[in-house]
Amino acid sequence: MKTYDIVVIGGGSAGLTVAAGAAQFGAEVALIEKKNTLGGDCLHYGCVPSKALIAAAKEVHQLYKSAKRFGLTVHGKPGWQTAKEKVKEAVASIQEHDSEERFRGLGIDVIFAGARFRDNHHIQLSSGSIIKGKRIVIATGSSPVIPPIEGIEHLKVATNETVFDMENLPERMVMVGGGPVGLELSQALSRLGVHVTIVDSASEILQKEDEDISKPVREQLKLEMTVLTSSTVEKVIKKEGKTFVVIRGEHSQELEADTLFIAAGRKPNTEGLALEKAGVEVNKKGEIIVKETLQTSQANIYAAGDVNGAFPFTHAAGHEGKTIVANAVFGLKRKVSYENVPWAFYTDPEIFHLGKTEKEVRKEKGRDYRVYSMDCSRVDRMIAEQDKLSVVKVITDKKGKILGAHAAGGHASDWMQQLIYMKTNDDSFSKVSNSVYPYPSRGEIVKNAGDLYWREKLFESGLSKVMAKYVSLFR
Numbered sequence: 376m377k378t379y380d381i382v383v384i385g386g387g388s389a390g391l392t393v394a395a396g397a398a399q400f401g402a403e404v405a406l407i408e409k410k411n412t413l414g415g416d417c418l419h420y421g422c423v424p425s426k427a428l429i430a431a432a433k434e435v436h437q438l439y440k441s442a443k444r445f446g447l448t449v450h451g452k453p454g455w456q457t458a459k460e461k462v463k464e465a466v467a468s469i470q471e472h473d474s475e476e477r478f479r480g481l482g483i484d485v486i487f488a489g490a491r492f493r494d495n496h497h498i499q500l501s502s503g504s505i506i507k508g509k510r511i512v513i514a515t516g517s518s519p520v521i522p523p524i525e526g527i528e529h530l531k532v533a534t535n536e537t538v539f540d541m542e543n544l545p546e547r548m549v550m551v552g553g554g555p556v557g558l559e560l561s562q563a564l565s566r567l568g569v570h571v572t573i574v575d576s577a578s579e580i581l582q583k584e585d586e587d588i589s590k591p592v593r594e595q596l597k598l599e600m601t602v603l604t605s606s607t608v609e610k611v612i613k614k615e616g617k618t619f620v621v622i623r624g625e626h627s628q629e630l631e632a633d634t635l636f637i638a639a640g641r642k643p644n645t646e647g648l649a650l651e652k653a654g655v656e657v658n659k660k661g662e663i664i665v666k667e668t669l670q671t672s673q674a675n676i677y678a679a680g681d682v683n684g685a686f687p688f689t690h691a692a693g694h695e696g697k698t699i700v701a702n703a704v705f706g707l708k709r710k711v712s713y714e715n716v717p718w719a720f721y722t723d724p725e726i727f728h729l730g731k732t733e734k735e736v737r738k739e740k741g742r743d744y745r746v747y748s749m750d751c752s753r754v755d756r757m758i759a760e761q762d763k764l765s766v767v768k769v770i771t772d773k774k775g776k777i778l779g780a781h782a783a784g785g786h787a788s789d790w791m792q793q794l795i796y797m798k799t800n801d802d803s804f805s806k807v808s809n810s811v812y813p814y815p816s817r818g819e820i821v822k823n824a825g826d827l828y829w830r831e832k833l834f835e836s837g838l839s840k841v842m843a844k845y846v847s848l849f850r
């Protein structure tokens with residue numbers, strides 16, 4: 376039986392970060408992956424294929440928009456096979472970075488097998504052999520939750536795991552769930568010609584955002600698809616040879632459809648791991664309970680990525696992975712923090728979210744905070760590109776410390792990046808105004824918000840009146 380310094384279970388974003396980091400620091404590492412390829416959900420069923428599909432759909436959308444504007448006529452339907460090829464190309468290119476050879480080249484033993492705990496140090500592989508880990512990292516990810524829906528077998532069911540391989544595009548699709556998976560993929564599929572209805576049990580989509588950020592995105596999405604909130608899919612029925620989805624709640628109705636896409640949230644992949652044999656505890660949702668050091672209830676076992684449910688994004692899985700390398704390889708007690716970890720939803724317009732929302736800050740601090748909001752009406756690049764939606768909002772404390780930074784708009788995930796750096800380094804928002812932005816760039820919207828900070832300071836100090844008087848004399 377071979378003993379490793381670190382055994383990593385799961386070859387996705389979290390597991391690959393830990394395995395590569397630990398091996399580069401000289402640890403003997405085994406990486407176990409139950410599928411026959413590395414990369415996990417992000418590469419095969421998540422971030423990468425969805426962004427490639429979004430890009431393909433955007434091309435089609437832009438084509439129709441431009442044709443209309445220039446008085447041209449477009450014939451035919453967008454080809455699903457072409458869109459699928461684009462997705463496959465993107466996955467194949469990125470797969471090279473996550474190749475088995477690359478990880479073997481780092482000295483890692485890559486083992487393609489299912490893993491199961493025998494105790495808190497021993498792992499039974501589906502091949503039959505047993506390996507020992509001084510430290511073990513669980514990075515097994517998550518899977519889509521499929522809510523019970525009577526008669527679901529009457530129509531095609533898609534999830535993020537099957538959509539990119541669909542033979543043909545559906546004609547009429549009901550999307551169960553208007554979270555990021557539901558919204559991003561609904562918009563892409565709608566732009567490729569699918570008639571989409573989103574059904575969400577929540578009273579509104581994008582509830583984690585402040586209203587001024589979510590509203591422009593919601594309004595755009597509602598132009599491209601139907602969104603039924605406070606509603607759920609109860610069952611699927613057949614009537615006169617047609618299939619209907621029965622929706623209950625605020626928008627009760629029977630809706631004809633040929634495909635049901637399920638994007639109703641995620642469940643952690645812990646089934647079959649025999650966590651009880653290792654003494655690893657889970658919460659009510661089945662997520663592995665971790666301390667801030669990412670140690671589980673067993674000090675030598677760590678959990679990273681979607682399986683701990685803390686911040687289910689690829690970049691957060693990488694962030695957690697680095698923390699685990701520091702703690703498991705060097706014996707440190709570094710604590711993970713999500714305070715400066717953003718997220719972006721790649722709808723069109725995009726959503727960018729960093730730190731606290733105004734709703735959250737108000738709850739915590741009452742009125743003891745400042746908000747600097749700016750729309751695109753004075754950003755020449757956005758005006759030139761006929762962008763009428765983009766908006767940015769920065770929330771600070773009285774001294775200018777950034778508590779939250781949020782935006783909606785095309786490419787918002789790019790033009791908001793300066794604020795991630797500033798917040799991470801505790802820089803005052805006042806400093807944005809000192810930066811010179813290239814003209815005309817979209818990022819000027821952030822600079823304009825920064826200028827508001829000084830305008831307010833000047834006004835508060837009464838200096839503006841003195842200055843006005845001085846300037847009038849000067850003239």
Ligand SMILES: Cc1cc2nc3c(=O)[nH]c(=O)nc-3n(C[C@H](O)[C@H](O)[C@H](O)COP(=O)(O)OP(=O)(O)OC[C@H]3O[C@@H](n4cnc5c(N)ncnc54)[C@H](O)[C@@H]3O)c2cc1C
Pocket residue numbers: 384385386387388389390407408409410414415416417418420421422423425488489490491514515516517535556644647648679680681682687688689690691692721
């Ligand atoms: C449609 C979609 C779009 C997304 N888009 C984005 C995005 O744009 N940006 C972003 O940041 N996040 C995005 N996400 C979220 C992102 O994909 C996940 O947060 C990320 O993949 C989590 O990484 P992970 O390593 O925890 O899990 P995974 O990447 O799922 O990796 C887990 C691995 O463990 C393996 N495994 C499971 N059980 C076992 C076992 N018993 N033995 C051995 N191996 C096992 C699995 O086969 C898998 O390869 C998206 C998700 C979806 C569904």
Ligand SMILES: NC(=O)c1ccc[n+]([C@@H]2O[C@H](COP(=O)([O-])OP(=O)(O)OC[C@H]3O[C@@H](n4cnc5c(N)ncnc54)[C@H](O)[C@@H]3O)[C@@H](O)[C@H]2O)c1
Pocket residue numbers: 522551552553554555556557559574575576577606607608638639640641686687688718719720721
């Ligand atoms: N751009 C990105 O970074 C990106 C994109 C996609 C996914 N993700 C990650 O993947 C995770 C999962 O996303 P998701 O959208 O699958 O889950 P989610 O939990 O974020 O959203 C699920 C939605 O489904 C609704 N819902 C749940 N059960 C329902 C039911 N029975 N009927 C109707 N509606 C129901 C919920 O109200 C919710 O709005 C996200 O938390 C995010 O971290 C990130």
